[in-house]
Amino acid sequence: MPADYKILAEHDYADSFTERDAFALDVLVGLSSPRKTLSSKYFYDSRGSELFQQITRLPEYYLTAVEREILVTYRDRIAGHLEREPFNLIELGAGFSDKTMTLLRHFHGQGLTFQFVPIDISESATHQLVVSVGKDLPECEVHALVAEYFDGIKWMNNRYRRRNIVLFLGSSIGNFTHNEACFFLRNLWNSLNDDDLVLIGFDLKKDIDLLLKAYNDTQGITSAFNLNLLERINRELGGHFEIGKFRHFGTYDVFAGGMESYLVSMARQNVFIEQIGRSFAFEPWEPIHTEYSYKYLVSEIETLAGETGFEVIEHLSDARQWFVDSLWKVQKSASPARLHRV
Numbered sequence: 001m002p003a004d005y006k007i008l009a010e011h012d013y014a015d016s017f018t019e020r021d022a023f024a025l026d027v028l029v030g031l032s033s034p035r036k037t038l039s040s041k042y043f044y045d046s047r048g049s050e051l052f053q054q055i056t057r058l059p060e061y062y063l064t065a066v067e068r069e070i071l072v073t074y075r076d077r078i079a080g081h082l083e084r085e086p087f088n089l090i091e092l093g094a095g096f097s098d099k100t101m102t103l104l105r106h107f108h109g110q111g112l113t114f115q116f117v118p119i120d121i122s123e124s125a126t127h128q129l130v131v132s133v134g135k136d137l138p139e140c141e142v143h144a145l146v147a148e149y150f151d152g153i154k155w156m157n158n159r160y161r162r163r164n165i166v167l168f169l170g171s172s173i174g175n176f177t178h179n180e181a182c183f184f185l186r187n188l189w190n191s192l193n194d195d196d197l198v199l200i201g202f203d204l205k206k207d208i209d210l211l212l213k214a215y216n217d218t219q220g221i222t223s224a225f226n227l228n229l230l231e232r233i234n235r236e237l238g239g240h241f242e243i244g245k246f247r248h249f250g251t252y253d254v255f256a257g258g259m260e261s262y263l264v265s266m267a268r269q270n271v272f273i274e275q276i277g278r279s280f281a282f283e284p285w286e287p288i289h290t291e292y293s294y295k296y297l298v299s300e301i302e303t304l305a306g307e308t309g310f311e312v313i314e315h316l317s318d319a320r321q322w323f324v325d326s327l328w329k330v331q332k333s334a335s336p337a338r339l340h341r342v
């Protein structure tokens with residue numbers, strides 16, 4: 001089958017005024033707050049995606065290598081949970097990943113029948129992915145969707161009544177607070193059918209020195225990735241940030257159990273943003289919060305699954321127990337009492 005992709009909705013920041021307005025509004029609200037914030041979801045313009053890909057190849061950023069180890073080790077076990085009937089292999093926020101290719105190649109080699117359904121709001125990332133799967137595995141049936149995650153899943157579900165297995169890899173869930181993670185998982189549960197499967201990547205709590213190194217690499221790529229957020233505001237919103245007057249700071253919040261990234265203003269300064277029509281004042285050493293990357297205990301993963309209507313099938317981990325890909329089953333028949341257990 002030739003690879004193709006379908007655009008369910010247009011969400012290209014570069015040429016959509018409404019998306020740019022949403023970005024401007026989020027920047028206005030975030031920078032007007034007494035504790036300034038910018039959302040990590042704005043990291044991934046084309047420059048940011050490229051920098052993130054460089055991060056995944058850094059020796060300090062263990063997450064990608066370790067998850068690759070898990071998927072290579074357990075791809076057979078994962079295939080064992082997929083019956084011989086056709087299924088949809090849905091990947092959320094696919095980006096551009098060789099980890100997924102490993103699974104696709106393996107499932108195909110095992111003679112499983114499936115279509116690969118990557119869902120991403122970035123058209124350029126989706127296009128790249130479709131081209132690369134078409135080149136590496138031309139036999140694989142691909143139906144990529146440029147859409148919001150849950151719109152994409154529901155559309156697919158209505159069109160192809162098959163079992164779904166959803167991949168949400170790389171510890172992307174770590175960017176959500178606990179409340180946001182619950183909301184996301186409950187929406188996912190709502191978009192799926194009884195007995196569908198999800199495989200979610202969680203980075204585990206571990207020695208703090210390893211975490212600090214992973215988010216403060218010696219080559220300064222993570223710093224460039226964080227600062228790109230200000231450059232993006234300059235490019236897309238006519239911002240006047242002087243990048244040299246801010247620095248990256250990555251720290252671990254021991255109470256919250258997560259890495260946090262900040263951009264810290266190294267001087268007193270005012271920054272004008274043309275699209276917003278006003279300037280923002282920074283005190284010396286005033287931070288902007290830009291990202292959470294929460295780390296989990298296996299027991300916290302189990303609580304999260306139970307709270308949102310999933311049954312844990314198994315936790316797949318690496319030799320050092322640094323990361324878990326957790327395989328869950330959608331439970332629609334469970335009693336409501338069990339779903340609201342905290």
Ligand code: AVJ
Pocket residue numbers: 055063170171172174175215222291292293
């Ligand atoms: C892509 C969200 C999994 O939180 O580890 C990498 C992004 N930030 N270095 C993460 C990131 C700083 C990454 N995720």
